[in-house]
Amino acid sequence: MTRTQALHGSIPRLLALLAALCLPMAPATAEDDPGARIAGEGNDRGATACIQCHGAQGQGQGQPPFPRLAGLPEAYLVEQMKAYREGLRPNATMAQIAQHLDDDEIGAVSRHYAEMEPAGGPYRVPDELVEKGREIALEGIPDRNVQSCASCHGEHGRERNPGLPPLAGHPPRYLMAQLQAYAHGVRETSLAGLMEGIIQEMEEDEMAAVSAYFASLSARED
Ligand code: HEC
Ligand code: HEC
Known part of the structure; x- marks a missing residue:
């Protein structure tokens, strides 16, 4: 058997091995997506889970009014979170939460919401x-x-x-x-x-x- 033949023979086995290795890689879950984890559970330093107010689909709610987050642009979300943290956008609730998130966490949770399908409304208004x-x-x-x-x-x-x-x-x-x-x-x-x-x-x-x-x-x- 030549070297090339040996190599060819091992390719199917290699592929099978790769396939087996890939199997446990299910779609991203809260476990491996830090942004989804913060959204669903908050963190252990006092940031509350975002879904409590902004909804499971990031759709927000009318009363009390919580804005939608799903489908907002990533750069916009990052800037708003930092603005809450630094008091450039005054809001006691969001400041309290943003102060317990570092830059990486803000980046991750913003990416998470930016990648979600837009959701929210329509609201009934006169x-x-x-x-x-x-x-x-x-x-x-x-x-x-x-x-x-x-x-x-x-x-x-x-x-x-x-x-x-x-x-x-x-x-x-x-x-x-x-x-x-x-x-x-x-x-x-x-x-x-x-x-x-x-x-x-x-x-x-x-x-x-x-x-x-x-x-x-x-x-x-x-
Ligand atoms: C206790 C309720 C509550 C929780 C929990 C909460 N928020 Fe908020 N969020 C608010 C309220 C109220 C506002 C509106 C504040 C304002 O008027 O500026 C808001 C506004 C925002 C905005 C501004 C949206 C826009 O369109 O400009 C962003 C971004 C945001 N929240 C992100 C988050 C993230 C990320 C989390 C989780 C880490 C979170 N929020 C958790 C209540 C909450
Ligand atoms: C020249 C472009 C421009 C025009 C015209 C404009 N906007 Fe805006 N709007 C912006 C930008 C940029 C922002 C984000 C500003 C920031 O970061 O606070 C914004 C933010 C907003 C927000 C805050 C959204 C949020 O999620 O918190 C509201 C509400 C809004 N605009 C309403 C309006 C309304 C109503 C009009 C028409 C009367 C209008 N805008 C016209 C550029 C514009």
């Missing part, structure tokens, strides 16, 4: 608010130079760029609270200035209307 909100979202308020929300966030609020969050499927009260935070300049993330300029030109009832519009849309692309 029709007349949705109508008025749709107009502002799609056309802006030309008299006051308010740009349409759709030009950045997409017509259905599903645009996903690294620093640009989709808005569809968030609870209406969550969206409203964020618009108020921009209006008062308390959210100091790197791109918050873009929103501040827009929101300062808007009345409270217009903010409530656009919040209702985006909450009335499903996060899912169907």
Whole structure:
């Protein structure tokens, strides 16, 4: 038997061995995905499991308002978590949690949610608010130079760029609270200035209307 023949003969055995070695490698579970583990169980240094508030599918909930996380862009999630940790985005609940996560954990849990199927909404909101909100979202308020929300966030609020969050499927009260935070300049993330300029030109009832519009849309692309 030549060396080449010997080698050929051993290939099937090699393949069988490889197959056997590969078998236990089931799809990623919470055991081997640190991001999924943090989402489902938190960590042993005091960070609470994210699913307790943000839902098993990362879909969020309406009352009390918890935003969806599923399908938000990874870079956006990382920045928001660090902003909570450092107080650039003031929120007692999220600050408490983010302070117990290191950079690697923030990276892992952000990747986990960014890779999930978008989920969240639609929420039930009064029709007349949705109508008025749709107009502002799609056309802006030309008299006051308010740009349409759709030009950045997409017509259905599903645009996903690294620093640009989709808005569809968030609870209406969550969206409203964020618009108020921009209006008062308390959210100091790197791109918050873009929103501040827009929101300062808007009345409270217009903010409530656009919040209702985006909450009335499903996060899912169907
Ligand atoms: C006790 C409830 C609770 C738990 C547990 C929780 N969150 Fe939150 N989360 C909130 C609330 C409330 C907000 C809205 C805060 C605000 O208004 O800025 C929020 C907001 C967020 C946001 C901002 C979303 C956006 O669209 O900008 C991110 C990101 C986030 N949470 C990630 C996490 C992660 C990751 C975990 C787990 C490590 C977690 N949260 C656990 C309550 C919770
Ligand atoms: C020029 C682009 C641009 C336009 C136009 C724009 N946005 Fe934004 N929006 C952004 C960016 C960028 C962010 C992320 C800022 C940050 O990191 O805090 C954002 C964030 C938001 C958030 C916070 C989302 C979250 O998950 O916490 C809301 C709510 C929002 N925008 C609503 C609106 C509404 C309503 C309009 C129209 C009236 C609008 N935006 C128009 C760029 C834009």
